[in-house]
Amino acid sequence: MRASRLLIPLCTASLGLLVAVPLLFILLQAVFPQLAQGSLAAPLSHLSATLGDPVLLELTGNTLALGVAVVLVSALIGVPLGVLRGLFQVPFARMWDLLLLVPFMVPPYIAAMGWILLLQPGGYAQQILGIHLGPLLFSFAGVVLVMALNLFPAVYFAVSRAVASSGSRLADVAQIFGASRWRAFVWVTLPLALPALGASLLLVFASTIEEYGTPAVLASNAGFFVLVTGIERRFSDWPVDLPGAALLSVILMGLAMTAWLAQRWLTSGRDYATSTGKPTDVAPRPLGAWRWPVLLLFATVVASATLAPLFSVAATAFTGTLSGGLSPDNLSLRHFEALFSQGSEALSALAFSFSLATAAALLTGMLGALIAYTVLRVPGRATAVLDAMTMLPNAMPGIVVAVGLILAWNQPWLPITPYNTWVLLLMAYACLLLPYPLRYAHAALRQLGQNLEACAFVHGVSFTRTLRHVVLPLVAPAVAAAMLLVFAIASRELVASLLLAPVGTQTVSLFIWRQFDQGSIGQGMAMSLVTIALTCALVAMAHGLNAWAGRRRSLRA
Structure with a gap:
């Protein structure tokens, strides 16, 4: 079971890189105003000026x-x-x-x-x-x-x-x-x-x-x-x-x-909660005379x-001009024609967003499943710390994550940094969207129990093989549904993209935002319509996969 013990440091390091590091640098920058210059001098010297600003209280x-x-x-x-x-x-x-x-x-x-x-x-x-x-x-x-x-x-x-x-x-x-x-x-x-x-x-x-x-x-x-x-x-x-x-x-x-x-x-x-042990009548009642008002x-x-x-x-x-x-x-269809014309900026934004969203879905799906398994299956005090760390992304708004990543990876003393690359944007997406596959995998694992894994171990199957051939196939439908949601959300995320997108590239959300800002409302709305249709289709697929996973679990039970 040594392999299972390696999951704790692996998951802790991953969460530390994605969640703890940006949070730490936000706190450090809030205390040390010259941190970006590589100095810890004059701690809290800016506090009175910032807190005393009446705009802060208003905001x-x-x-x-x-x-x-x-x-x-x-x-x-x-x-x-x-x-x-x-x-x-x-x-x-x-x-x-x-x-x-x-x-x-x-x-x-x-x-x-x-x-x-x-x-x-x-x-x-x-x-x-x-x-x-x-x-x-x-x-x-x-x-x-x-x-x-x-x-x-x-x-x-x-x-x-x-x-x-x-x-x-x-x-x-x-x-x-x-x-x-x-x-x-x-x-x-x-x-x-x-x-x-x-x-x-x-x-x-x-x-x-x-x-x-x-x-x-x-x-x-x-x-x-x-x-x-x-x-x-x-x-x-x-x-x-x-x-x-x-x-x-x-x-x-x-x-x-x-x-x-x-x-x-x-x-x-x-x-x-009810404690009678009897099935509950969930048949909805007729509205009667209230049918039409409702x-x-x-x-x-x-x-x-x-x-x-x-x-x-x-x-x-679908209109040529607003006026x-x-x-x-x-x-007119001219906005859609411009959107999908060869060499269009919109196609580049779509390709970049979809590639990045796919990478975010794969990364969060794999990491969420591993963390959920570690929290539920691997005993030890470190697991409680890991479980507590999984709660942090829920309290970190998107702009906070983006600010933390900028502060963490834009330090002058770093020999190598993902700053101003797509990697930093991927890290932001992973931090923000990790709770989705984590919750789905957690729920699926709690319903499976441990008897199948114990049976595999009794018959001499290794931990990694049990994880790959027993656990993963059973939680795959739930994790796949969460990954589709991650893809749909990541492909249209705005605030992290606005702050972290590399120079010379743009996501779908940035393309729409800049079209609005430049006055090209029609082309921005055409891309918006494509984005909404894609999101609805993916969420419907996620719902179908989750329902299918539920039916499979009920049949096994």
Whole structure:
């Protein structure tokens, strides 16, 4: 079993390189302002100037306000819809599920641009309906609404699945003993869904405070700046303020970690579970007279969250010019023709993004499976440390990882460095997306048990051969599904690409972003449409693979 013992140092070194090193250099740069010059002189000398800057308090307050507001609006939309979907026979339920999955797969900066083109003065809404909502869109409320419409599906799916799994049988028992329907829901049904709700709201908060595209595209027009845009400005504006960027990164990571700890505190010791051992009746109930109001509610939300921004993206991609408006004479495929013409910059961006996303999927899939196996199968105190290290990427926003990698690998004393190469971008993707294959592999291994491995060892099979021929084939479907998700997300990731892409190259997200910045909105939206279609197809493949893996495990059981 010596080979299994080698997994601990191997996994620890990998996590240290991808996660611990950028985190360490962010903390060091926040303490030592001259670290980039190779000096540890004058520690904390910049602290008073940075912390005393009134802009810092404004950025932090704006970030918190935006995160909390988006969480509240997402819960306001997602919880009622999730409860209705989980407990009742909602008409066209699977169609709504599919349509509500789309906003979560549309890159937020693309959705924000779609809303701008739709609701701005002279936009598509004014061309069709004669009205525009520019004052609302370019305000704090507009930013919150746009981000919530992009993120609330996380709450909807978590709540609907949790409520559906518990059913309404226990709430019925409570009503038999005199509880009203509302009290039975609040004290029985809702507590059973609390862990899933808490996890989804944490995801919404973390996604909000680390999102760069929407604040940069929409919030900045409303004069509303957050920590993420503040960090990016300190890197892009001259003179470059590395200590300030590092300190803002520490504050942003502290907010993400605080939210994670708060979610654990709210759900730890407050989980509820049934203990009767009897199967639960999960058959949804008919809506009766509420059928049509509920149908209208789902249709309204889907039209707002999914169809409206997608219409804006497609309309811009298929029109010749924005000034020509929505008219048959302005319909054109010229943006797609330019996109895929020979030697086009877009094709280079697609090839580079897909190659990098493939490498990220392979790296995170292999590393996630090894780490999950080590944590679950290899005994020892070092395993607990390794398990704790796997939690760090969850509290490290994308811009924090990018800043940490820049600080770590741009030191003058390094003899060799991946800085300004695609390798650094791959490391950022791996750090950010490692939790996906790690969680999938962890769940698959917990369901398999250890009897098959023990049987192989008893019959003299080596550890490496058991890992290759027994364990890997059984967890491969779940890991493959996670790798498809990693590919889909990595191929459209923005903030790390914006800071780390090598000079002279660009990813799909950078190509779209620069098209928007240069005023080539139509070509940017054409690429966006291709990206959205690809993401939806890959997520559907991942869902199919995961379902197939579940069926295989159930057949073996």
